[in-house]
Amino acid sequence: MANNIEVIQAQDSLARANDNQIAALYRFNQAHADYARAIGQMEKLYAK
Numbered sequence: 001m002a003n004n005i006e007v008i009q010a011q012d013s014l015a016r017a018n019d020n021q022i023a024a025l026y027r028f029n030q031a032h033a034d035y036a037r038a039i040g041q042m043e044k045l046y047a048k
Contacts, residue, residue, distance in 0.1 A: 036045040 033042070036042045
């Protein structure tokens with residue numbers, strides 16, 4: 001049985017992991033948009 005501190009630490013780790021996932025997805029999408037703009041395909045990619 002975990003004590004309260006271990007539960008709080010696990011919840012904190014989960015929250016940090018979720019934040020890191022959101023940040024990584026943002027960076028991925030930003031890089032994808034930057035690449036599309038660099039090769040002149042921005043309108044084709046995002047005009048859907």
